Amino acid sequence: MTAPTATVEGSSLRVCGVSKQFASPTDPTACTQALDNVSLEVTAGELVSIVGPSGCGKSTLLRLIAGLDKPGLGELWVGEEPIVGPSAERGLVFQDPNLFPWLTVRRNIESGLVARGVLRDKRHEVDEYMRLVGLDAFAGAFPHHLSGGMAQRAALARALINHPKVLLLDEPLGALDAFTRMRMQDEVLRLWESRGTTMVFITHDIDEAIYMSDRIVIMTPRPGRIERIIDVTLDRPRERSSREFLQLRGDILEYLHFGHAVR
Template identity: 50%
Template sequence: MVEAVLSPAAGQGTAANTGALIDIHGVSHWFEVPTGVLQVLDNIDLQVRPGEFVALLGPSGCGKSTLLRLVAGLEPATTGRITQNGETIEKPDPSRIVVFQDPTLFPWRSVWDNVALGLQARGVLDAQRGRVDEALQRVGLTEFAKAYPHQLSGGMAQRVALARALVNDPQLLVLDEPLGKLDSLTRIAMQSELVNLWQRDGFSALLVTHDVEEALFLANRVIVLSDRRPARIAAELVVDLPYPRHRGDPRLAELRHEALRHLGLDATW
């Protein structure tokens, strides 16, 4: 198993850890395709400790998002076991919230009503309306509570998606390239906002990205997946830098080179 090795700087400034302990034991996964069976993951062993931010890095199509779906409980692994705080993950649960690349907001619902969706579905909205206001405040959208999705920028829409996740006080935030469709300047700003939310709330985070700089800027650890199917863990990089991080830090440049080497792209550096 790949164990989490936290540097003294990791999680610096975070809230008391309330995040989930995620254990992935010997997970392999296959899909049925017209030509037979396609294996996408091979014997993945990984642990995410409470309050840790882990990034899965690899090229498109290598199996990163599949692993996230298994952790989220959206489908079962073909073989192996995934647990949260010692209990087998068998189905989706409000303690694990997925934030996708597309905010998937309902256009006919206001920002407030979109954020309230999870509480409404669980039948607790009337008793916990204040949590919606609090979540909007945490992402800086209080003044846009009555706005509709078509009135928002891409970055604002993704902040609504984050608020919709945070209103449930998740133990684990599962992030499937949530900033992938944003322009570069908005993406940089949102990366900092995401770190701030994670530090303040203390949840565990598991991020999928194919952006090397994003993985290194956000995570305590970066897990590099192989670029050939079925995906295996090719390397683990401990990002031994405090927060807030500075993109020009020479250590980040070293780690970037190392990550690109494991991806077979270091000749471009």
């Protein structure tokens, strides 16, 4: 089930046979294999979550899609364009909002437009995106005035205002308390549904992955490979306590070899 929107801004994404090694920090003659022959196709407007044990290469894969690093082997494509470096067409949101502390909410959201030299032509969109994330009343506030959830919404607006074809989210809600996290899950879903942006979402929270995703990609321990991909066919909005939700949660925990923890 893709985003129920009349306009899909997102683009398809292809990861083709990607492998990545890093030099060992303790032995310059040795390498650590982070990813091994990873292939994945994401359709335009789809929301896909990636889960797996710590150190399995999830963030490495996201950095490769973002163009911040290059694969040792394989290719990555957005639509018909190969990924050869960073681009505003691929937005990236981290666990830490990384707002500029000396800039107001408005100026933080504008910063990507400033960097691209298009603020004059796109200035009218800033108010639209502040309303979209519910921060129009905080345009003049500085980051230290904001709650964690508000700061993350500002980071989302800053990424979305560039109209990325693919939005990459690296555990963006992990630092929030449980109640704020659930509210922000709904916020991200609302933004996804309204813009039709393709989203790739890293999370360690199985419930979060089920609640939000069209598909869930499960990775193996390092070197990271895709072990299986699960279609989430539950109707939206999803009920976290439903029998189907809990059954899927149990299945995924079994796949991740934690089934004994829920018996």
